[in-house]
Amino acid sequence: VSEEVWSARDCSPDTIEAALRRLLHMRYEQHEGYVPARVLNMVAIVDREWKGEIQNRLEGVGRYHASRTILVAVEPRRTTLDAWASLHSDVDLLEPGQLALTHEDIEVDVGPTHVPNLATIVDPLLVRDLITIVWSPHGHPEAVDAVLGLTDVVLVDSVEDLDVAGALGRVAELAATAYVVDLAWLRSTPWRERIAATFDPPDLRPALGQLSSVTVRHRSDSTAAALMLVGWLASRLNWKPHALTRRNGTREGKLRARRGEVDVRLEADDDLSVPGLVGVTIETAHGYEISLDRGPGGLTAHRRTRDGSEQHWTVLGASRGERGILGEGVRQALLRDPTYRPALEAAREMLS
Amino acid sequence: MATVEENPLTEGLERLPVHPTTLVIFGATGDLAKRKLLPALYNLAHEGSLPERFNLIGVSRSGKSDEVFRSEMRDAIEQFSRTPPNAEVLDALLENVRYCAGSFDDPQVYGAVTDCIDAFDEGAGMVFNRVFYLSTAPEFFPVIVEALGEAKLNRHKDAEVRVVIEKPFGYDLDSARKLNRRVLRVFRERQVYRIDHYLGKETVQNMLAFRFANSMFEPVWNRNYIDNVQITAAEDLGIGTRAGYYDHAGALRDLVQNHMLQLLALLCMEPPTAFNADQVRNEKVKVMQAVRPPTPEEVAQIAVRAQYEPGAVAGEPVKGYLEEDGVPPDSFTETYAALRLTVNNWRWAGVPIYLRTGKRLPRKLTEIAVTLKPVPHLAFREGGSLGVQPNELILTVQPDEGVSLTLGAKIPGARMRIRPVNMEFRYGTAFLSQSPEADERLILDAMRGEALLFTRDDEVDALWSIIDPILAAWKAAGGPIPQYAAGSQGPQEAEALLEPGHHWRTL
Numbered sequence: 001v002s003e004e005v006w007s008a009r010d011c012s013p014d015t016i017e018a019a020l021r022r023l024l025h026m027r028y029e030q031h032e033g034y035v036p037a038r039v040l041n042m043v044a045i046v047d048r049e050w051k052g053e054i055q056n057r058l059e060g061v062g063r064y065h066a067s068r069t070i071l072v073a074v075e076p077r078r079t080t081l082d083a084w085a086s087l088h089s090d091v092d093l094l095e096p097g098q099l100a101l102t103h104e105d106i107e108v109d110v111g112p113t114h115v116p117n118l119a120t121i122v123d124p125l126l127v128r129d130l131i132t133i134v135w136s137p138h139g140h141p142e143a144v145d146a147v148l149g150l151t152d153v154v155l156v157d158s159v160e161d162l163d164v165a166g167a168l169g170r171v172a173e174l175a176a177t178a179y180v181v182d183l184a185w186l187r188s189t190p191w192r193e194r195i196a197a198t199f200d201p202p203d204l205r206p207a208l209g210q211l212s213s214v215t216v217r218h219r220s221d222s223t224a225a226a227l228m229l230v231g232w233l234a235s236r237l238n239w240k241p242h243a244l245t246r247r248n249g250t251r252e253g254k255l256r257a258r259r260g261e262v263d264v265r266l267e268a269d270d271d272l273s274v275p276g277l278v279g280v281t282i283e284t285a286h287g288y289e290i291s292l293d294r295g296p297g298g299l300t301a302h303r304r305t306r307d308g309s310e311q312h313w314t315v316l317g318a319s320r321g322e323r324g325i326l327g328e329g330v331r332q333a334l335l336r337d338p339t340y341r342p343a344l345e346a347a348r349e350m351l352s
Numbered sequence: 353m354a355t356v357e358e359n360p361l362t363e364g365l366e367r368l369p370v371h372p373t374t375l376v377i378f379g380a381t382g383d384l385a386k387r388k389l390l391p392a393l394y395n396l397a398h399e400g401s402l403p404e405r406f407n408l409i410g411v412s413r414s415g416k417s418d419e420v421f422r423s424e425m426r427d428a429i430e431q432f433s434r435t436p437p438n439a440e441v442l443d444a445l446l447e448n449v450r451y452c453a454g455s456f457d458d459p460q461v462y463g464a465v466t467d468c469i470d471a472f473d474e475g476a477g478m479v480f481n482r483v484f485y486l487s488t489a490p491e492f493f494p495v496i497v498e499a500l501g502e503a504k505l506n507r508h509k510d511a512e513v514r515v516v517i518e519k520p521f522g523y524d525l526d527s528a529r530k531l532n533r534r535v536l537r538v539f540r541e542r543q544v545y546r547i548d549h550y551l552g553k554e555t556v557q558n559m560l561a562f563r564f565a566n567s568m569f570e571p572v573w574n575r576n577y578i579d580n581v582q583i584t585a586a587e588d589l590g591i592g593t594r595a596g597y598y599d600h601a602g603a604l605r606d607l608v609q610n611h612m613l614q615l616l617a618l619l620c621m622e623p624p625t626a627f628n629a630d631q632v633r634n635e636k637v638k639v640m641q642a643v644r645p646p647t648p649e650e651v652a653q654i655a656v657r658a659q660y661e662p663g664a665v666a667g668e669p670v671k672g673y674l675e676e677d678g679v680p681p682d683s684f685t686e687t688y689a690a691l692r693l694t695v696n697n698w699r700w701a702g703v704p705i706y707l708r709t710g711k712r713l714p715r716k717l718t719e720i721a722v723t724l725k726p727v728p729h730l731a732f733r734e735g736g737s738l739g740v741q742p743n744e745l746i747l748t749v750q751p752d753e754g755v756s757l758t759l760g761a762k763i764p765g766a767r768m769r770i771r772p773v774n775m776e777f778r779y780g781t782a783f784l785s786q787s788p789e790a791d792e793r794l795i796l797d798a799m800r801g802e803a804l805l806f807t808r809d810d811e812v813d814a815l816w817s818i819i820d821p822i823l824a825a826w827k828a829a830g831g832p833i834p835q836y837a838a839g840s841q842g843p844q845e846a847e848a849l850l851e852p853g854h855h856w857r858t859l
Binding site: 197208305316 | 357359361362365367370371398400403405406438442445781783
């Protein structure tokens with residue numbers, strides 16, 4: 001690893017920006033093959049106390065590291081800005097003609113008085129004309145609101161808030177201003193892909209109009225993910241969502257489809273060590289049933305057909321793990337998924 | 353006829369569904385399978401991109417059990433996969449792997465393959481699509497295709513059946529046409545997927561995005577503004593252990609006939625009306641058909657061949673081609689080929705398009721350089737302005753994929769002195785994702801029935817039609833052929849291809 005570092009106490013955003021330019025210049029003088037990555041800016045707003053944990057999570061995203069990461073650490077009672085900046089590449093360049101991507105990390109310690117005007121601190125530090133993503137894993141909604149005008153994408157994890165309705169409401173509010181990447185939604189991607197694949201063969205597509213029941217098993221803190229999976233089905237298949245009732249750790253209800261009602265059931269299952277979904281079972285009115293559950297080497301599929309015959313197989317795929325999910329969240333900032341907001345709206349209606 | 357309803361659940365998904373498939377690899381114990389195909393399958397499995405249900409049948413001559421083949425497959429994946437294998441995913445992938453041994457012309461082999469396929473179908477209670485991947489020596493392509501037909505494995509009323517054919521597709525125009533005829537007697541064209549691995553590379557596909565998603569290039573993309581085009585595919589390596597293949601093929605067949613002419617077609621084609629396999633390939637074929645094949649008398653003016661002699665690469669002395677292991681001492685096979693072609697249509701008439709490829713050149717590099725015409729009037733004709741150069745747009749395919757543009761800029765100081773500067777874009781700096789291996793993309797496309805990145809029969813014909821007269825003239829001329837020192841820029845004779853004022857870009 002090759003690295004240039006700068007730090008200062010009681011400094012201003014201008015000082016930090018000038019230092020970054022100097023570091024970039026020094027680096028280029030060392031070797032012209034140090035090429036600055038220019039994909040996206042990430043602004044991470046964190047509690048000062050838990051800064052290290054977030055840094056570790058960000059390091060874990062590997063090649064999905066933002067080009068320039070600005071870690072804003074909010075510390076109670078602080079009144080001055082302290083900053084630290086580093087330029088780093090995975091390799092040391094020694095020979096002419098070599099190339100190495102350089103990433104830029106900035107940490108700024110701020111106090112509560114800085115938060116309302118956080119945009120004036122962050123703005124000079126952003127690389128212009130790149131997509132900017134903001135992530136605030138410890139809450140700080142007022143800080144997120146303060147930088148929302150600079151932001152193209154907000155990264156959230158709607159399973160982190162135990163108040164599911166509040167979490168989804170906040171996400172909807174953010175989605176009105178910026179594009180939202182929700183890690184809870186990304187955890188459901190393999191499930192959505194597999195459900196879509198199950199009903200993709202032409203002879204099975206008509207069954208999508210005959211679904212009669214959907215059961216989603218999820219870790220108890222991941223109700224939002226389960227709701228959004230059902231919300232996705234509802235929005236894609238034109239079901240009319242209704243509020244689900246809550247009883248003994250489950251939520252259940254009926255959604256109105258064109259040809260009848262669909263029974264929906266969300267079941268909490270705490271055997272899972274990470275947030276997310278545990279399994280899903282879908283049935284049609286004609287006795288076809290497909291279940292997908294986490295298993296070794298991918299998802300374990302179980303199919304029962306109308307005549308009662310049963311099949312088991314493995315749908316191959318490695319789990320991305322929580323680090324992989326965060327990296328995927330960063331990558332998704334560059335893409336646009338038109339199905340998320342309709343799914344979110346349907347999920348919210350099931351909570352109303 | 354009833355239309356199949358759209359699947360509303362695929363909207364917004366990055367990975368589109370691939371229908372349950374049984375893939376049969378002929379030549380499953382060969383080098384290509386071990387190094388590329390089997391690791392590619394693992395990577396697709398790891399990412400969750402394989403079909404929801406997937407089976408693999410390996411076919412090869414050497415007798416071995418399913419278990420031994422699985423064990424060899426595991427070793428190959430562990431050695432060559434770009435993703436470190438996850439033991440559970442690998443175990444699950446290997447569960448549905450079978451092996452059939454026998455000679456490719458032995459009908460019993462196809463009986464065994466049929467039994468395996470049927471057993472997978474019966475076990476699953478469904479009919480899997482079938483993809484037959486021919487990763488064998490080219491002489492077996494027609495043998496296998498015809499045997500598949502005789503075994504009635506070429507069609508199925510309830511499943512899609514496709515055949516993937518590795519390169520080289522033919523040895524010359526005549527053999528390519530014969531092979532096409534034999535293949536198309538058994539399979540319909542829409543079932544045939546002829547592989548050119550170059551087309552699976554992200555940067556090659558990106559040429560389409562570069563040209564057709566950016567309005568700034570279209571106004572200058574024609575004979576009025578472009579002075580010349582240079583396409584280079586240089587390698588610093590020699591032929592290694594491939595003497596048996598290479599001495600038979602030569603540089604023109606190995607790289608120009610397929611990869612380099614594909615680059616030319618993508619560079620010169622008109623915008624397709626839709627981004628689908630037929631429309632894109634229609635436009636490519638039109639470009640190739642607009643390249644007039646040379647007459648025997650013209651070959652010497654538009655084509656140069658040469659062979660490397662001893663020299664030095666990276667500071668180390670290296671052998672000449674004739675001293676390489678397995679090369680006949682009297683071989684006239686070219687290790688370097690350079691051409692000057694023109695595309696005879698309204699857009700490109702009169703623009704020379706130079707192609708060169710060679711082994712043992714100073715570096716590994718594949719690029720397309722588009723040189724624009726100079727400005728019509730230069731106001732800065734004072735001393736020190738000699739650095740003004742025509743703009744050059746360089747599309748680098750490998751090793752560092754990117755685009756660079758040379759622009760004239762003022763040298764800081766009191767005088768108006770100009771020199772070229774580079775504006776560079778590197779893919780690695782602008783995307784977070786890792787490009788998938790070309791093989792992964794192509795295998796998946798074949799299973800999905802997406803033919804855009806595969807070569808159609810008329811494309812094959814058009815490609816060989818350009819190259820065939822050159823091959824014939826060189827064969828008739830025999831040898832000796834020009835030489836160039838290993839590690840040099842290539843033979844002096846290549847300079848003669850250039851029009852006045854043009855020069856080969858330094859490697």
